[in-house]
Amino acid sequence: MLALQILIDGFAISALYGLAAVGFTLMFGVCGVLNLAHGGIMVIAGLVGWWAAADYGAGAYGGAAIGVLAGLVAAYVTYFAVVRPIQRSRVIPRAEEEIFLLTGTLLWGIMIQVGSDYVFSNNPVTMRAMIPGVMSIAGVRTPRNEVLIGVVCWAAIGLLTLLVNRTRLGKQLLAASINPRGLTLLGFELSRIYLVVWTIYGLLAGLAGVLLASFIGVSSANAGALTASAFTIVILGGLGSVPGSLIAAYVVGYAETITAYLLAPTLRPIPALLILVVVIYVRPQGLLGRR
Amino acid sequence: MRFSPLVAIVLGALLFGVSAPWWLGAYFLGVFTVAYYFGVFAMSWDLLFGFAGEVNFGPTFLIGLGAYGAGLLNTAGWPIPLCLAGGALAAVVGGVALALPALRLRGPYFGLITLVAVLLLLDCIVIFAGVTGGEIGMMVPDVLSISARVNYWYAFGFLVISGAILFGLSRSSLGLILQATGQDRIEAAALGFNVTKHKLAAFVISALFSGLAGGMLTFYEGTASVDTVVDLSIAVQIIIAVVFGGRRTILGGVLGSVFLVLFDELLRPIGQLNTFVVSAIALLVILFLPDGVLGVLLRPQEGR
Numbered sequence: 160m161l162a163l164q165i166l167i168d169g170f171a172i173s174a175l176y177g178l179a180a181v182g183f184t185l186m187f188g189v190c191g192v193l194n195l196a197h198g199g200i201m202v203i204a205g206l207v208g209w210w211a212a213a214d215y216g217a218g219a220y221g222g223a224a225i226g227v228l229a230g231l232v233a234a235y236v237t238y239f240a241v242v243r244p245i246q247r248s249r250v251i252p253r254a255e256e257e258i259f260l261l262t263g264t265l266l267w268g269i270m271i272q273v274g275s276d277y278v279f280s281n282n283p284v285t286m287r288a289m290i291p292g293v294m295s296i297a298g299v300r301t302p303r304n305e306v307l308i309g310v311v312c313w314a315a316i317g318l319l320t321l322l323v324n325r326t327r328l329g330k331q332l333l334a335a336s337i338n339p340r341g342l343t344l345l346g347f348e349l350s351r352i353y354l355v356v357w358t359i360y361g362l363l364a365g366l367a368g369v370l371l372a373s374f375i376g377v378s379s380a381n382a383g384a385l386t387a388s389a390f391t392i393v394i395l396g397g398l399g400s401v402p403g404s405l406i407a408a409y410v411v412g413y414a415e416t417i418t419a420y421l422l423a424p425t426l427r428p429i430p431a432l433l434i435l436v437v438v439i440y441v442r443p444q445g446l447l448g449r450r
Numbered sequence: 451m452r453f454s455p456l457v458a459i460v461l462g463a464l465l466f467g468v469s470a471p472w473w474l475g476a477y478f479l480g481v482f483t484v485a486y487y488f489g490v491f492a493m494s495w496d497l498l499f500g501f502a503g504e505v506n507f508g509p510t511f512l513i514g515l516g517a518y519g520a521g522l523l524n525t526a527g528w529p530i531p532l533c534l535a536g537g538a539l540a541a542v543v544g545g546v547a548l549a550l551p552a553l554r555l556r557g558p559y560f561g562l563i564t565l566v567a568v569l570l571l572l573d574c575i576v577i578f579a580g581v582t583g584g585e586i587g588m589m590v591p592d593v594l595s596i597s598a599r600v601n602y603w604y605a606f607g608f609l610v611i612s613g614a615i616l617f618g619l620s621r622s623s624l625g626l627i628l629q630a631t632g633q634d635r636i637e638a639a640a641l642g643f644n645v646t647k648h649k650l651a652a653f654v655i656s657a658l659f660s661g662l663a664g665g666m667l668t669f670y671e672g673t674a675s676v677d678t679v680v681d682l683s684i685a686v687q688i689i690i691a692v693v694f695g696g697r698r699t700i701l702g703g704v705l706g707s708v709f710l711v712l713f714d715e716l717l718r719p720i721g722q723l724n725t726f727v728v729s730a731i732a733l734l735v736i737l738f739l740p741d742g743v744l745g746v747l748l749r750p751q752e753g754r
Contacts, residue, residue: 193558244737251740254633257557258505259736262693265686266733273726383682387565394562429573432566439563443555 164299165413165420171305173412174312175370179385180392180404181316182363188399189336189356193257195264196237197364198385199271204230204368205377206275209284219289223369226286230365231358233271238357241267268382276379285376286369308370315366316405319359323401332356336399395435397448406446410434455748460701467606476598483598483670485711486605490663491684492691492703493616494656499689500698501625502652503632505557508564509660509688511548514571514680516541516661518582521674524590534665541661542654549653553646565682572680587675594669601670608666609704612659617700619655628652629698690732696742705743 183197194200208226211217217225241263245251251259288304295301323329334342335352343349371377371385392411396403414430438446471479495509520537524530552563575582582588595601619625630638631645639645668674678684687710688703695706710728717724739746 241733241737248737248740250738255740258499259740261505261561262689263733263736266690266729266736269683269686269729270726270733273722273729277722277726387569387682390562390565394559398558425577426573428569432570432573435566436563439555439559440551443559 160298161420163297165416167296167299167301167305168420169409169413169416171309171374172416173409174309175367175374176388176392176412177405177408178312178315178363178370179367180389180396180408181319181401182360182367183389184393184396184399184401184404185319185332185363186356186360187393188401189332190353191257192242192260193264193390194237194242194360195261195386195390196241196268196271197389198382198387199268199275200230200233200237200361200364201368201371201385202275202377202379202382203233203271204365205286205372206279206284206379208369209286209372209377210279212286213284219287219373222286223289223373226369226372227362227365230368231361234357234361234364237264237267238354268386272379272382275382279379281378281380283376283378283381284372286373288373304373308374311366311370315363319363320401322359328355391431391435395438395445397445400445400447403445403447456701459744459747463704464610467610470606471599471602479598479602481711481715482708483602483605484667485708486609486704487663487667487670488687488691488707488711489609489704490612490659491688492695492707493613493700494659494663495688496692496697496700496703497616497620497625497628498652498656499692500700501620501628501632502649504553504649505561506564506656507561507682507685507689508548508568509656510680510682510685511564511567511571512541512545512657512660513664513667513684514568514575514676515544516664517668517674517679518575518588519661520665521588521590521668522581524592524669525588530592530594530669534662534669537665537668538658538661541657541664545653545657545661546650549650553649553653568680568682568685572676575676575680583675585676587673587677589673590668592669593672594666604666605670608663612663613701613704616655616659620700624648624651690729692742694732694735694742696744696746696748699742699744699748702742702744709743 179197179201183194186192186194204226207229208222210222211225212219212222215222215225242260245256245259245263288302290303290307292303293300294303294306296306323332331342331347331352332355335349339349342352368377388411392407393404395410396405396407411431411434414434415427418430419427470482474482491509491513494512495506498504498506516537518537519540520533523533523536528536548564548567552560555563576584579585594604627638627643627648630641630643631648635645664679667679671678691706691710692703693706694709695702695704710732713728713731714724717727720727735742
């Protein structure tokens with residue numbers, strides 16, 4: 160019974176972790192950007208979605224849509240105000256672009272966190288469930304919303320896989336991740352592809368933020384921890400590998416859930432960190448990473 | 451004189467630092483005291499980052515070990531100097547334990563493993579709350595002094611000595627080899643330098659000064675808490691201070707720290723938004739003056 164409960168609870172939280180990490184890893188794989196404002200973008204989506212649903216009266220679904228849109232806008236601002244100026248800067252040496260992107264997005268993430276703290280306060284908020292009520296899965300009482308979250312996460316990940324593997328646009332993204340120069344030689348505009356990636360990324364992060372808000376709630380204070388967990392999952396799975404991130408999300412999600420149920424909720428974050436340390440020592444490129 | 455602007459800046463800063471107790475009130479002396487300890491954090495971090503080219507997200511792992519090590523020894527009844535030495539030793543041992551495996555990794559992986567070290571330390575402090583005081587923090591029985599002026603002199607003296615040693619090291623062969631390693635690891639190794647050994651040396655020195663400064667800060671504030679010495683936001687402040695002041699200059703980190711701490715204080719009237727404004731200014735500096743304030747001040751001279 161407990162095992163089944165862990166299985167169901169762990170599934171939903173892991174799917175959510177996976178959704179949050181997929182955009183992050185796609186961004187690194189195609190654009191080479193590690194976006195440390197990731198948690199901030201998720202928080203904005205969750206907070207705006209909550210505000211629209213509760214105070215503005217847009218309803219659960221309207222709020223969710225507005226929240227995702229807010230995530231998209233936040234991603235665009237990150238790209239145009241922070242990432243692109245650094246990439247196009249003439250005074251920043253190419254070799255040091257990575258550290259500037261890390262520092263720049265980190266600063267931007269803090270600005271988002273403090274700004275949303277100012278506007279929304281740092282009280283955790285929980286969005287109203289999109290589908291209220293509970294249902295029974297093999298005898299375990301499960302909120303319907305939790306099932307919905309698992310389904311939506313996997314639908315989004317499935318759509319992304321279809322997009323990348325089956326469409327012309329997806330092939331361009333793949334090509335850009337393998338050899339950007341080759342792609343430009345074939346006459347494709349790289350900045351257009353980057354914009355597409357940022358759009359996909361914004362939608363994924365926004366959706367993850369909204370679902371997080373309706374599942375365990377969000378607060379501006381979570382921004383750093385959300386970034387760290389996405390970073391952890393992505394490194395564990397292998398930078399740039401989408402299937403790797405999904406596996407890692409499930410490893411982390413279940414490790415946390417099992418610890419919380421069997422040992423103590425306070426120990427929740429520790430096993431994931433230990434697994435990460437071991438994996439990095441034994442296999443620095445992560446589970447499915449390529450060198 | 452090749453370094454004349456640098457000499458002028460350093461002399462100006464020293465003059466300011468020495469004369470400050472005569473014309474600054476106790477409140478601002480306290481602000482500068484904290485800023486000076488942060489300056490040492492920043493300089494230690496710059497040695498590792500600016501020169502060896504390793505993004506260490508875990509300076510607070512070393513600082514926290516130093517602070518909590520010193521604090522725990524003090525609770526056990528040891529006098530302050532021994533506690534500081536013990537704290538610094540804890541930081542060095544922890545630094546070596548972290549660096550030996552971590553230096554096998556590169557780039558984001560190295561950054562993440564240092565980040566994980568901080569998170570694990572945070573969790574340990576919270577789990578062993580009975581000894582460490584958990585999230586509330588640990589009071590230490592002794593303090594350096596209760597006079598703002600004496601505390602200021604301790605911090606200033608510590609900053610000047612650490613600054614001189616770290617700056618000297620950065621201009622020594624160790625600094626040059628580290629810089630070469632940061633720019634081209636393979637070529638540096640091909641020239642016959644033991645890259646890992648030098649990076650380990652940089653890590654140990656960084657840990658020594660971070661740990662000492664962490665211990666001193668603990669005995670200045672009379673408490674060691676997660677929020678003041680371990681939290682990731684402290685690491686972020688250190689990184690911002692170095693990049694703002696000018697990376698690869700060692701002394702730039704001090705400028706950056708003073709700016710950060712002072713502005714955070716001066717902007718307090720606008721409430722929570724002060725961090726927002728400080729971050730925004732630092733972001734603008736990164737976008738438009740990537741060499742940092744000190745880098746810009748020194749640049750025309752080097753161009754000649």
